[in-house]
Amino acid sequence: MAATLVTVTAFAATAPLTAAASASPLAMAFWRNCLGLAVLVPLLLLLRRRQVALVVRGKRPLLHRAQWRPLACGFLAASTLACHFAAFMTSTRLTSVAMSTALVATQPVWQALIAAGQGARASGRTWAGLTLAVVGAAAAAGLDMQSGGTVLLGDLLALVGAIALAGYTSLSERARAQP
Structure with a gap:
């Protein structure tokens, strides 16, 4: 229970802390990966x-x-996680924290599409839930699309982040499944 609480809190705090930080987002991404490496290699x-x-x-x-x-x-x-x-x-930094988080949270949709492309079958309930998630994200993103400019670029980057996270999950699953 405590591990779940720490994990949920850490994930929930990531976007607001990142948006409020004064460091470059790319520098933070680089050091986030270095920190993971420094913990996992030993x-x-x-x-x-x-x-x-x-x-x-x-x-x-x-x-x-x-x-x-x-x-x-x-x-x-590791490259897709980066x-x-x-x-x-x-x-x-380019769109609202809420929108960025909502769009990155579409990762399960992309994960399901990758799995389907690899021949996995999902239930009708799963696809219904994923469709509902996409409709919700699209409705929220529709408000941002009217803003255009950097807000739209931020939304697109959040979607790229979701797709990359799905790629990370799929590739790491393949890496673990092999001897």
């Missing part, structure tokens, strides 16, 4: 310390042949 080295020791001693190759594809999927996933952060953080 954890990975700790969890895989036996394999790391074998590699360091020269008794095991760094990567086996079967590991190249998951590594490529992981690299592409794209998500760059687009989303920039969008919070």
